[in-house]
Amino acid sequence: MSDTFVFSDELTCFATRVSEAVRKGARFGGLFATREPSGTRLLVLLEEGAIISTDSVVVQDAQPQYPALSLEIPAAAWYEREIHDLFGIEAIGPRRLDPLVLPTTTGSSRPRTGSGTTKGPIEIDPTPLSAHLRGEGVFTIPYGPVRSGVFESIEYLVETPGEDILHLRARVFHKHRGIETRFEGMTPADGVLLAERYEGVASVAHAVAFSSAVEQIAGVEIPEGAGLLRVLHAELERVANHLESVIRHCEAAGQAVAFARFSLHKERVQRLRAAISGSRFGRGVVIPGGVSGPPGLGASALFSSIDQVEAGVRADLRLLMATPSFADRLRGTGIVSPEVARQFGALGPVGRGSGQMADARIDRPYAAYSLLGLRSIEHRLQGDALARQRARMDEIEGSFHIIRQAIDRMEHLRAGKMQWAVPVDLKLNGQSIGWAEAPQGEVLYIVQLEEGRLTRVKPRSASFHNLAMFQAAFPKDVLTDFAFIEASFGVSIAGVAG
Amino acid sequence: MPWIPRGLREGVVTSRYPRRRDGYGPVFRAAVRVIDAADATTRIEDSVAACPTGAITIHDGRPRIDQGSCILCGRCTELRPDVFRFDPGFETAELRREALVVPEITESDEVLRLASAELGRRVRALRKSVHIRHIDVGSDGSDEWEVAALTNPVYDVQRLGVFFTASPRHADLLLATGVGTVGMLDALRQTYEAMPEPKVVIAAGVEAISGGLLGRGYASHGGIATTVPVDVFVPGSPPSPFSLLYGILLAIGRLSTADRAPGGRSPRSQGKDLGTARSDLYSEGFGMEGRI
Incomplete structure (x- = not known):
């Protein structure tokens, strides 16, 4: 099919450059589109350790097609489907572009987020997908x-x-809520509130990624205290999310007492977050330029509540992993081989269960992570639900370790004069990329500002990136494993659908 | 069976709400109110403009807040602490959309009494036990955490005869979260229609009430009220588990009149401002009932 299309040199070279870079070891971070007056710009992010490089090309309206990157980069497949849904431009390759985030009827217009477009009515076509397989009894x-x-x-x-x-x-x-379009025209101060709601269970990570992009455009450094408070909230968010994943596993395994125990631990974490910030999800803490104010709890209260939560969580996790009727359901279930994980650039605990160790906190330290000691986590290659679960357990321990250091440092700073935010210019222009390691994995934000207004914001959640790999996690699994595999991926659908 | 003693060792962590007051309730930022005595005649336009959801409007020179679209960001309370303040408490749900606009638009008590009596008749059979079907119509994901928390040992709604059910055929109450996405409207309608009479609908969270910060867009209907009839509105972004529980109890007529002043907030959540409430919070270990 692809040979019936002739692409401009520009488009062909773009595809070759990207494939070449990935072959040489760069990690595919995502493919994004944005409307420009002359056409649709495609932007690809490539990550190599500490560096995120970008490459882009414009697809002209006269021929709204480009050569599919997913031919060589399986991780690109969902991005190509998303771009097709939202912008109507087609990746030409062997894969069919099934609707993913917005199936539209023929003739409907598309959101085409970016500058210089008029938007007509959008009609959704909810027709069920046709069967993929044919065979006796299937x-x-x-x-x-x-x-x-x-x-x-x-x-x-x-x-x-x-x-x-x-x-x-x-x-x-x-x-699909159409959040990207809602960002357009907002101020960064309002934008961060929307970013918190892109993937509500990872509000802090999204707010941090969004705000650091704005801060890079403004060329400001946030105060140390603000960085530390961001770390504190981000790590509590991680603990809460990982506990949620444990709860879902317990529910699937019918472990009623364990389910109740971990639900109680999670409730304690949520209440602690509310006591520090006024919000059970840490909302309203992160603002472009720093944080909105000092934590609502002092160091000694923080330490004692962290001790209480950690002691309970640690003891129950130890018992849970020693409960055969639990661990047996996870062992060998939903294997994502290291090779598949590498091809899809698996992120977060899902990646870390299959040998993909990328962690934005270590690779590209943001907030105050460079000031704190992070424990390295075990390199696992089993790739099953158990490995993902163990990676989460390591991370919970690591988070408590980081939280203690952050509180300690904050306490020392408090002696001096504490500053929580720096002013950010209200008439900013420019474009930048921000990131944060959410509990689900690395979150990226591409932010574009003109005269202090957001003209384009593209969030890339780890949930979206990882769920693309979900179908590959069922090599020899049966229907009753489904709940475990889904829980072990720990994705938030809000963060996938946008 | 090492789990059983582990569970027992913790003791009772379950709230006694609604039979007893719960210490955690009043520490929560639940709503923004207009301070009665405030001189709100000067420069309130700034706060109106600063509100990211347009929840603040001016009538006869006095500000009015629509709690059905307020996401509790606190920008107005920061700009004009003399006019706006956070109210603690969780008894925020209302039976009428109009009642979420405060200070109240003068609405005859008769209208409210009628609404409340109609709902009362409908839910008479549900008072002792109610089965809830939750449906996500475009939430940000946090609402599901708060709904699911209702079954944790702290809230433990089963003790009140409140259960979650998988099938709409078994459900009495539809609890909807999210902005009402175009892609979920059919599913929402079908779920509602599949439920037997009598049935009650709760719009949980400002997203489900008005669309919240997202409002209306090409994929969002700005709430669920245009698709299914809503009986109870629970504000919050997301609403806390106690707010949800209050909304559920309100829906099934389980709150005595002493719990609830007609058309307004329960007297017990008033009069205590967040400053003093938050200091309780530290001394009581986050205000968690006794031991938790």
Whole structure:
């Protein structure tokens, strides 16, 4: 199919450059589109250790196609589908561009976020996907969007002959809220509130990534105390999210007491976060230029509550991992091989269960992470749900270690004069990329400002990046493993659907 | 079975709300109010402009806040602490959308009494036990955490005869979170229609009430009220578990009149400002009931 298309040299060279860079070891960070007066600009992010490099090309409106990157980079497949849904430009390659975040009817206009476009009415086409497999006794189980329990909406199509999962597809458009378009025209001060709601369970990480992009454009350094408070909130958020993942595992395994125990621990963490910030999700803490104010708890109160939570969590985690009826369900379940993880550039605990150790806190320290000692976590290659769970347990321990250092440093600073934020120019112009390590993995924000107003914001959540790999996590798994594999991925659908 | 003693060792952590007051309730930032005695005639336009959701409007020179779109960012309380303040407490849910606009638009008590009586008749059979079907219609994900928290040992809503169910066929109460995305509207309608009568709908969170910070857009309907009839509105972004619990109890008529002054907030959540409430919080170990 691809040979019937002739692309301009520009587009062909772009695809070759990107493929070449990834072949040489760069990690594919994402492919994003934005409207410009002359066409649609494609921007690719490539990460090599401490450096994020970008490459871009404009796809002209006369021929809204470009050569698919997913031919060589499987991780690009979902980005190409997203761009097709939102901008109507097509990646030409062997894969079909099934709708993902916004299936539109023929003739409907698309959001085409960016500058210089008029937007017509957008009509969603909710027609179910057709079966992918054919064969004797193979049938499709549509699961969702309304799930059996208190979950975010997502639709899975499971194709199965009865027990084995032969093929799995996810569609997330049900929850698509069109947040990227909402950012347009906002001030950075309002934008950070919206960033907190892009993926609500990782509010702090999103706010930090967004704000650091704005701070880079403004060329300001945040005060040390602000960096430390950002770290404190980000690590509490990580603990809460990882506990949530443990709770989901316990629920799937029918471990009623463990479920209750970890729910209690999580409630304590949420209350601690509320006591420090006034919000159970740490909202309103991070602002462009620093933080909104001092923590609501003093060092001794913080230390004693951290001690209480950590002691409880540690003892129960030890017991949980020694409970055979729990660990047996995770061992060998949902294996993501190190090779698949590398191809998809797996992020966060999902990556760290399969040998992908990238961690923005270490690779590109932000906030106050460079001042604090981070424990390295064990290199695991098993790639099963158990390995992902163990990676999360390591991270919980690591987070408590970081939190203590942050409180300690903050306490020393307090003796002197404490500054919580620096002013940010209200008439900013420019573009930059911000990042943070969310509990789900690295979050990226591409932020563009003109005269102090946001003209384009593109968040890239780890949830989106990792869920693209979800169908690869069922090599020899059966329907009853589904709940465990889903819990071990720990993604937030809000962060996928946008 | 090493888990059983582990559970027992902790003792009772469960709240006694609504039979007893819970220490955690009043420490929470629940709503922004206009201070009654405030001289709000000068320069309130700044706060109006600063509100990211346009929740503040001016009527006859006095500000009015729509708690159905307030995301509690606190910008107005910072700009004009003499006019706006955070109110603690969690008893924020209302039976009528208009009642979320404070100070109240003069609405005849009759209208409210009618609404409340109609709902009361409908839910008479649900008073002892209610089954809830939760549906996410475009939330940011945090609302689900708060809804799920209702089943943790601290809130433990099963003790009140409140249960979550997977099938809409078993459900009496629909608890919707999120902005009402275009992609979920059919699912929302079908879920509502699949529920047997009598049924009650709760819009949980400002996103479900008005769309919150997202408002209306190409993919968002700005709340669920245009798709299904809403009986109870629970503000918050996201609403805390206690706010949700209060909304549920309000929906099924489980709150006595002493708990609730007609058309307004319960008397117990008034009069204590957040400053003193937060100092309790430190001394009481986050205001958690006794031991937690």
